[in-house]
Amino acid sequence: MNFKTFAAFVGPSVIMMILFIAFPLASVLKQSFYNTKPIYETVEVESCSPGFPDQICVTEKKSVPKLDDEGNIIETTEFVGLQSYSNVLELERAWNAVKTDGLIALQSIDFWKALRFTLTFTLITLPLVLAGGLGIALMINNATSAIKGPVIFLSLLPFIITPVIGALSINWLFRGDGILTAFIEWYLGRDVSLFAQAWTIELLMMLYRVWHVAPFAGIVFYAGLQTVNTDALESAVIDGASRWQRLKYVVIPHLTPLIVFVSMIHLMDSYRVFEEVVGFSSQGYVISLQWLTYDFLVPDQAGNRSVSRASASAMITMIGIAILLVPLLRRTWNDHKGGH
């Protein structure tokens, strides 16, 4: 293929990637080093609002942003270096907390609290998703061809549901005297409040994520199962290998590249856990890194938002994902090199 043809094929996607991935990333990186804010002046203002029986008027000093001649708010942008990163990480405070009260004290600082949950969530759901996915794949594979279609459809259903909607449904099923909580209460014969402490909420979140993502892993593994060498399987049967041994020594090694692929996708996705926090309104107990970024970014009622900290937090999240992916990428790289 000459260079011109190559460029014509690759060009569009390179342009797309620059436009929609590289450029926004560079922009977020830049914003994390700068801080833009209005210039305020303090003025004494009398403001009146409804009262009973008479209007309530108060005179107080208020910070009002300065406007330019065209009526726009004057803003200044200054380079703040790593200030926003340090505001997110709160390293000094974290260190002092650890020195006096040990690791558990990190739970009082937003970033570390979010990191703790995000990591537990990611690392606990990973093996469950892989095992669940493999289970689903084997189930589909062993189903007779007459019902294969419906089985595939049914097992894919959870994956089709919009994540936030799914999380909200689970929330309503378990919240207060929701149907499933009522059932558990009837079964155990005592009052159960699943949304009254952190660990039950975390458990529900993880169960939900596994339920939601396992079908995806299942369908990928099912595709892989179609290419398992049948000769190898048959010889294993002749050699007297049990079902479990065949799975362990023939099927799983064959699926390894797919397992690595699913693991990578899952690590990237679940490190950005967000829908669960919103859907379960768990902020009072557990927060995630992605939720933290969102919380910085969303404006309060007076219109303030922390764009710099949100950018820094987004960059830190990205670095976190990169670190988590290193072992898997190294493995793929080694396989790649070994194969040639």
Place this chain on the structure above:
Amino acid sequence: MLKKLALAGALSVMTSGAWAACAYENTTPLKSLSAGFEAWKAVTDAMAECGNFQASLDQEFREKQPEAFAAKPALYQIGGVANSTMIPLLNAGTIRPLDDLVAKYGQHLAPNQLIKVDGKTYAIAMMVNLQHLMYREDILNDLGIEVPTTYAEMIEAAKKIKEAGVVDYPIGGTFKTGWNLGEEFINNYLGEGGEFFTDGNMPNINNEKGVAALEVMKALTEYMDPEYLVSDSTYVQQQFQQGKIAMANLWASRAAAMDDEAESQVVGKVVMAAAPMGSERPASSLWWDGVVFAANMTDEEAEAAFQVAMEGMDTEMVQANNDAAVWLIDGFTAGPLAKGAYETAQAGTAPYPGSGPMGIMHTVLGNGISDYLTGAKDAETTLSDIEAAYITAAKESGLVE
């Protein structure tokens, strides 16, 4: 078929008898952006009767409004705001002073409706809203409990109700982490007579008044559904309707739902009373909702928009929707449902102190207080952590040096 019918109905309303209810025939295309609760629906429906008017009722209005009003020309001519959501528009200078229009078309407005900043009218209020005590009269009567007037009495009453075991949980509370929880602290802190800021927008909540406010909140949670950190106003309203709770400080705008026969199992049993008193004031804050008008539109458009808004906020509309809100508009008859709101307001409730710094304070309070309620931190640590979070955010916004 149903869709077609509805469409036909809507069209006929728009074309035929539509202007009958409106004294002003509007020919300028106008749009409004406001919150989506019942009162706004009533008001914008009445505005639509004047023709050429399109209303966006959107619970996320506050995120759209600043940008939409800053556009030239503004994307909406009329906006619906409250104490705090007016601040970004006012700061950016994207809403216009209304004194000329009030003089020309708004002579009938009560002085209470004119929201003034520095002597100029910037908004026309239509209703007030605040949190006040609602209680199950039958339960309190059966157990011989007086109507509580302070939180201490409320907790005393809760103890008796719990012993009697007549409801699942004696107290309900809008303690959902975030805005709701922040608002609960603000109510209590205002009730204790607290000031949120000192000079230079520095935070001022880590003091005995702040601790007192937190302690009251924690004491209340012992009588609440243990899932209080996920319970918002709708949830508390439903707990009332289903007869699961006996008392709550709930928004006046939710009062009508208690007597809604389609939803409520306790019709006629829930009575409205004043919010419990703090050491200085009622533990509540007074909110208003009203309309503002974009600065970035022509004066002709502004005249039309103002007249349409006045038609939407007229006596006729109030009479048709009397129980939807505690209206400030002439023609409102305060029934038993509005009693709690009136008594709370008359007892000297402070207005919600909406401002730029307060926006940040509300957010950090809403995020930070749950650590105290769950027992992860003590009161002083909680408050000092909240102050630290406030300072970080306020520095980033330029409000604190």
